[in-house]
Amino acid sequence: MIDKDINSARQKRKSSEARSSLMVFPNDTNDFGTMYGGRLIELMDMVGGICARRYTGTKAVTASIEDMQFYKPINKGDIIEITSHVIWTGTKSLIVKTKVTKEEYTEEKIVCSRAYFCFVAIDKKGSPVVVPELIVESLNDKKNYSIGQEIRKRQKLEEKRFQIELKENL
Numbered sequence: 149m150i151d152k153d154i155n156s157a158r159q160k161r162k163s164s165e166a167r168s169s170l171m172v173f174p175n176d177t178n179d180f181g182t183m184y185g186g187r188l189i190e191l192m193d194m195v196g197g198i199c200a201r202r203y204t205g206t207k208a209v210t211a212s213i214e215d216m217q218f219y220k221p222i223n224k225g226d227i228i229e230i231t232s233h234v235i236w237t238g239t240k241s242l243i244v245k246t247k248v249t250k251e252e253y254t255e256e257k258i259v260c261s262r263a264y265f266c267f268v269a270i271d272k273k274g275s276p277v278v279v280p281e282l283i284v285e286s287l288n289d290k291k292n293y294s295i296g297q298e299i300r301k302r303q304k305l306e307e308k309r310f311q312i313e314l315k316e317n318l
Contacts, residue, residue: 164203236296
């Protein structure tokens, strides 16, 4: 009953977006001249966090990274653009889809990576707070929302498995 009250009182919002572009420098790359995966994830998390903060109007912390995919290598000298937008919201969490494209020496954008970041909105004391409900309008919005629902289902299973691993010291 309490959840119905929370959901009826939640604000509704359209998705927020955040973007960042940068050039890949030698200190971002490995011995092969391609970008470190960890460095890319760090940047994706940062842009995703900005998107989550804009959407919720509060601090948002990363709870998990789901389905991280590296499609194409990113090379030293490439310009990358990281784009994030909210695709799903629960009561206190949201899923942000973050995609990376690169430009070599033309303005053609090539998709390189994609991941789904789950964020939890928190107050100044670090306690979770209610997030606005996502307004889903277009066909793409609906498809992304469905993806977000599936990701959340998988996360719940992974959370249970992790608790078992902790309990059994696996």
